[in-house]
Amino acid sequence: MERNSGRHVPVVVLAGFLGSGKTTLLNHLLHRSGGSRIGAVVNDFGAVEIDAMAVAGALGDSTVSLGNGCLCCAVDSSELDEYLERLARPSAGIDVIVIEASGLAEPQELVRMVLASEHPDIVYGGLVEVVDAAEFDDTRARHPEIDRHLALADLVVVNKVDRVPDAARVTGLVRSLVDRAAVVPATHGRVDPEFLFDCRPSEERVGQLSFDDLHRDDRGHDGHLHAGYDSLSFVRGRPLDPRRLIRFLDSRPAGLYRIKGYVDFGPYDTGNRYAVHAVGRFLRFHPEPWPAGAERLTQLVLIGADIDTAALHTELEACLGDDVPHADEQGMWGVLRYVRRTAEDPAA
Ligand SMILES: Nc1nc2c(ncn2[C@@H]2O[C@H](COP(=O)(O)OP(=O)(O)OP(=O)(O)O)[C@@H](O)[C@H]2O)c(=O)[nH]1
Numbered sequence: 295m296e297r298n299s300g301r302h303v304p305v306v307v308l309a310g311f312l313g314s315g316k317t318t319l320l321n322h323l324l325h326r327s328g329g330s331r332i333g334a335v336v337n338d339f340g341a342v343e344i345d346a347m348a349v350a351g352a353l354g355d356s357t358v359s360l361g362n363g364c365l366c367c368a369v370d371s372s373e374l375d376e377y378l379e380r381l382a383r384p385s386a387g388i389d390v391i392v393i394e395a396s397g398l399a400e401p402q403e404l405v406r407m408v409l410a411s412e413h414p415d416i417v418y419g420g421l422v423e424v425v426d427a428a429e430f431d432d433t434r435a436r437h438p439e440i441d442r443h444l445a446l447a448d449l450v451v452v453n454k455v456d457r458v459p460d461a462a463r464v465t466g467l468v469r470s471l472v473d474r475a476a477v478v479p480a481t482h483g484r485v486d487p488e489f490l491f492d493c494r495p496s497e498e499r500v501g502q503l504s505f506d507d508l509h510r511d512d513r514g515h516d517g518h519l520h521a522g523y524d525s526l527s528f529v530r531g532r533p534l535d536p537r538r539l540i541r542f543l544d545s546r547p548a549g550l551y552r553i554k555g556y557v558d559f560g561p562y563d564t565g566n567r568y569a570v571h572a573v574g575r576f577l578r579f580h581p582e583p584w585p586a587g588a589e590r591l592t593q594l595v596l597i598g599a600d601i602d603t604a605a606l607h608t609e610l611e612a613c614l615g616d617d618v619p620h621a622d623e624q625g626m627w628g629v630l631r632y633v634r635r636t637a638e639d640p641a642a
Contacts, residue, residue, distance in 0.1 A: 296457065298325070302415060302419070302422075302489070303333075303382045303389065303390065303391055303415055303416050304391070304414065304416070304417055304418070304419025305378060305390075305391045305392075305408050305416050305417070305418060305419050306391070306392045306395060306419040306420055306421075307393050307395060307401060307404045307405055307408060307419075307420070307421045307422065307492075308320060308391070308392050308394045308395065308422045308424065308514065308550045309395040309404065309421065309423050309424070309443065309447075310395075310397065310399040310424030310425060310426075310451075310453075310634050311397055311398075311424070311425075311426065311437070311440065312397030312398060312551055312573065312597060313396065313397060313426060313551070313552050313554075313571065313572075313573030313574070313576075314369065314426040314429075314454075314553040314573075315398070315424050315426065315451075315454060315480075315482070315483050316394050316395070316424050316427055316483075317336075317394065318453075318482055318483040319424055319480075319483025319485065320334060320336075320392060320394050320453060320483075322483045322485070323482050323483075323487050323490065324397065324630040326484075326487055328487065330389040330390060330487065330491065331386075331387055331388045331389050331390075332388065332389070332390055332392055333381035333382075333388040333390070333391040333392070333395075334391070334392050334394060335374070335377050335378070335381070335391065335392070335393040335394070337392045337393070337394065337395055337396045337399065337512050340548060341386040349403075350422070350552065355505075361423060361464060365483070367572040369539065371600050374393075374407055374408075375411050375413060377410065378408075378411055379389060379412055379413050380412060382415040382416050383415075384415075389490055390419065390490075391416070391419075392490070393408070397552065397597070398494075398523055398597070399449075400443075401421055401423065402443075404448055405418065405421055405446070408549040418529070419491075420490075420539065421446055421447045421448050421449075422447065422448065422449045422450075422452045422568060423443055423444055423446075423447040423449070423451070423576070424450075424451045424453050424483070425444075425450060425451065425452050425453060425464075425468060426453060426454050426573065427452050427453060427454045427455050427457065427458045427461060427464045427465075428454050428457035428470070428574075428576070429522055429573065429574050430452075430464050430467070431575065432492050435577065436442055437506065437534070442473050442494065442506065442577065444471045444472050445471065445473050446473075446531060447473075447579060448476075449475055449476050449477075449478070449480075449489055450468055450472055450475050450476070450478070451478055451480050451483065451485055452464055452465050452477060452478065452479045452480065453481070453482075453483055454456070454466050454480045454481065455479045455481055456482075461479055461594035463591045465477060465479050469569060472512050473593050475583075475628050480619075481534070492567060499604045500609075505537070506513060506619040510570055511594050512640070522599050522600075523598065523599050524598065524599075524601055524603050525595060525596065525597045525603075526595070526596045526597075526601075526607060527593075527594070527595050527596075528555075528592070528593070528594040528595075528604055528607065528610045529591060529592065529593050529594075530591065530592045530615075531564075531589070531590065531591055531613060532558025532592075532613060532614050533558045533559055533590075533592070533614075533615045534557055534558065534559060534561075534592055534613045534615055535559075535613060535614065535616070535625075535626050536559050536562055536626050536629045537616035537625060537627060537628060537631070538612065538613040538614075538615075539557065539613045540608065540628035540629060542609050542612075542613050542617060543572065543577060546572070547598070547601060548562070548616075549571075549598040549599045549600040550575060550597075550598035550601050550606070551573070551597060551598045551599065552573060552595075552596070552597040552598065553570060553571070553595070553596050553597075554569075554570065554571050554572075554594070554595055555569075555570055555571035555593045555594035555595055556568065556569055556570070556591070556592065556593050556594075557579075557592050558568055558590050558591060559629070560621075561581065561618065561619060561620055561621040561623075561625065561627050562617055562621040562626050563581065565583055566578065566581040566583055566584065566637060567581070567582060567583075567584050567588075567590075568582075568584060568629065569581075569582060570594070574596045577632050578602065578632055578633075578634065579613075579629050579630075579632045579633045581633060585627075590634070594610070603637050
């Protein structure tokens with residue numbers, strides 16, 4: 295692909311099911327993009343913008359966030375256009391824009407929105423689909439439409455190959471489902487940024503997409519991946535009790551597929567907040583120092599199908615800690631079981 299010559303900024307759509315590793319990949323790109331400056335548009339499904347928080351530090355003013363709901367269901371694309379306009383301005387000095395879609399977005403809707411943009415300085419830069427190798431079989435079984443998403447992709451990153459014994463089988467299966475896309479295995483989203491900048495589809499392929507896949511149909515949003523999914527946001531200024539939270543997490547219902555956010559354990563660790571990620575049955579905590587001046591908040595987003603959001607909310611309330619100034623030493627043991635301190639597993 296030609297790099298931005300000052301005329302056209304490519305816009306890459308980064309999609310993939312809940313928890314597949316989109317934010318991790320975007321963060322990798324931001325740190326490894328060499329001389330290229332990346333602008334990011336982040337779209338979360340939950341009302342608290344956890345993904346935007348996770349990428350903001352690396353980007354400063356070149357990230358914008360479209361929170362609360364799926365971008366694919368935005369009434370019109372003018373809001374997106376406004377953001378793209380801001381990022382594509384020559385003064386922003388941005389070479390490529392990446393839109394990180396919510397894990398429940400319909401990629402073809404996003405591609406359509408980019409193609410429909412009237413902004414003269416941007417050009418559609420391709421669809422990147424991230425796949426969670428460990429969850430791929432289950433996700434496909436629950437959502438056969440994933441195959442359709444992969445068929446639209448220009449690059450598929452088969453992520454989390456460290457979590458599967460049969461990475462070659464999963465990669466082969468993905469290859470059989472794509473059209474012309476390149477398929478690259480990865481761990482923690484570590485792909486060569488050139489892959490993304492190079493994944494721009496040919497004119498022919500864009501034409502094919504816009505004709506076959508991109509016209510708006512009249513199904514409404516019933517057939518969308520997010521139909522049937524609910525999300526719940528939990529924000530509190532009072533610390534959580536680690537034992538109670540672990541009890542909640544260990545007994546979480548099967549439909550609660552994704553949890554992400556940050557937890558304040560108050561006196562149990564005054565220096566760190568704990569990024570938490572649950573994807574299916576997988577659970578991980580990453581302690582990280584509180585950013586300077588950050589308000590000490592617990593902020594969680596829970597996403598799932600057939601979940602009782604009111605009951606989950608009540609259960610989370612019950613995880614709030616008692617107002618004790620001191621913490622007992624064993625209190626964090628349950629949490630620390632889910633912390634991995636190796637270079638192989640950096641915080642997302
Ligand atoms: N073991 C392993 N974990 C990974 C890998 N890539 C990402 N993760 C972890 O998977 C979890 C989800 O990663 P994210 O990057 O937040 O996923 P996402 O696709 O942005 O999630 P949503 O925005 O909720 O759809 C985090 O705990 C990551 O650290 C990987 O290659 N291997």
